[in-house]
Amino acid sequence: MSTVQGRLRIAVQKSGRLSERSLDLVRDAGLRVVKGNNDLLYRVENYPIDLLRVRDDDIPTFVADGVCDLGIVGENVLEEVRNGGPTAEVLMPLGFGRCTLKIAIPPTLAYDGPASLDGLRIATSYPKILRRWLDERNIAADIVTMRGAVEVAPRLKLASAICDLVSTGATLEANGLAPKETVLDSQAVLIKSPVAPEAGLQHLLDSIIERMAGVVSSQG
Numbered sequence: 001m002s003t004v005q006g007r008l009r010i011a012v013q014k015s016g017r018l019s020e021r022s023l024d025l026v027r028d029a030g031l032r033v034v035k036g037n038n039d040l041l042y043r044v045e046n047y048p049i050d051l052l053r054v055r056d057d058d059i060p061t062f063v064a065d066g067v068c069d070l071g072i073v074g075e076n077v078l079e080e081v082r083n084g085g086p087t088a089e090v091l092m093p094l095g096f097g098r099c100t101l102k103i104a105i106p107p108t109l110a111y112d113g114p115a116s117l118d119g120l121r122i123a124t125s126y127p128k129i130l131r132r133w134l135d136e137r138n139i140a141a142d143i144v145t146m147r148g149a150v151e152v153a154p155r156l157k158l159a160s161a162i163c164d165l166v167s168t169g170a171t172l173e174a175n176g177l178a179p180k181e182t183v184l185d186s187q188a189v190l191i192k193s194p195v196a197p198e199a200g201l202q203h204l205l206d207s208i209i210e211r212m213a214g215v216v217s218s219q220g
């Protein structure tokens with residue numbers, strides 16, 4: 001049987017904390033990635049697969065909608081963009097990109113547990129996750145959503161506290177902020193689309209997932 005086949009697509013972060021390790025995983029799984037002249041798309045030369053290089057925030061939607069068959073993304077992003085619609089299936093944790101979403105405060109703020117946040121303004125790029133965490137504790141705080149540079153919010157008097165990702169802790173330290181509460185622990189995960197690939201590509205998809213699992217378990 002000879003049919004014209006399409007290509008599988010894997011969504012990876014274009015630039016950021018997961019980019020390099022995501023490419024490493026793909027390569028370690030046996031995919032020879034070649035950079036084309038198009039920065040959005042890297043081609044795999046030994047299989048009918050393309051890597052779609054996008055903003056991490058877009059990855060869950062691309063995979064949920066079937067634009068991409070697989071994606072590599074942080075649990076933090078996955079959790080934040082979760083909505084009522086169809087969702088990507090989490091296949092496995094990948095053991096890299098570990099970070100923690102934390103509430104941090106300047107030294108001038110008196111702090112005696114989560115209740116101290118009541119009535120304050122908190123700056124974050126993760127308003128949904130933070131809101132849920134606050135609601136679970138019956139804390140009425142205002143959330144200021146910022147796309148980046150959350151760590152400067154207290155100095156600018158934009159907010160009294162922040163809720164941001166911490167990995168090494170260098171950013172908090174450089175900004176004189178002290179971590180107080182852990183809101184979410186996160187690492188990179190492999191996600192799969194609820195939309196099946198065209199029939200001719202199902203085998204390849206399964207075998208790529210299997211190989212990635214092998215790479216991850218060999219690194220465990």
Ligand code: PRP
Binds near residue numbers: 150
């Ligand atoms: C996060 C966070 C801090 C930094 C913390 O940003 O917003 O800026 O990482 O890391 P550290 O504890 O090692 O200093 P991220 O890399 O996710 O990029 P973004 O803020 O541009 O989204």
Ligand code: ZN
Binds near residue numbers: 055056057
């Ligand atoms: Zn992002």
Ligand code: MG
Binds near residue numbers: 148149150
């Ligand atoms: Mg940052």
